[in-house]
Amino acid sequence: MRYLLDTCVISDFIKGETGTQTRLKQRWDMAVLRESPWYQQILKEGIQEGRQEGEIQLVLRLLKRRFGVLDEGLQQQIQRLSVEKLETLAEELLDFSTLQDLETWLKQN
Structure with missing residues (x-):
């Protein structure tokens, strides 16, 4: 499974910037969600509609x-x-x- 994360968020996380852990988790969760069969099915149905x-x-x-x-x-x-x-x-x-x-x-x- 491929995970696409924003390099700026990762960079901020490494630097210890505040709030980056939350942003990193949100990006991670979204990447995982986009790869899920459930998300893909809903996307397919939306395109069809x-x-x-x-x-x-x-x-x-x-x-x-x-x-x-x-x-x-x-x-x-x-x-x-x-x-x-x-x-x-x-x-x-x-x-x-x-x-x-x-x-x-x-x-x-």
């Missing part, structure tokens, strides 16, 4: 530009889609000519 939110916003913007404001029901259906489905929808909507095409696609997916 951010990606999904970005896809949702992109699809909604594209649909709004093409068809105007969507009703709340359609927006909610889109917000429940997985990232993979959102990516597919982003491509498919380029071929939609009516709002009915979107509704049909959502029913099928």
Whole structure:
């Protein structure tokens, strides 16, 4: 396991500067935490959620530009889609000519 510690904090610790033990322990604890599977899993989930939110916003913007404001029901259906489905929808909507095409696609997916 790699531990990345701030060299300034270590230098202060060696010099006997006050408060450096606390800062050194905090840096050490954070380095250990970042290496933990628990932290890595939460980070991965956060990245996935951010990606999904970005896809949702992109699809909604594209649909709004093409068809105007969507009703709340359609927006909610889109917000429940997985990232993979959102990516597919982003491509498919380029071929939609009516709002009915979107509704049909959502029913099928």
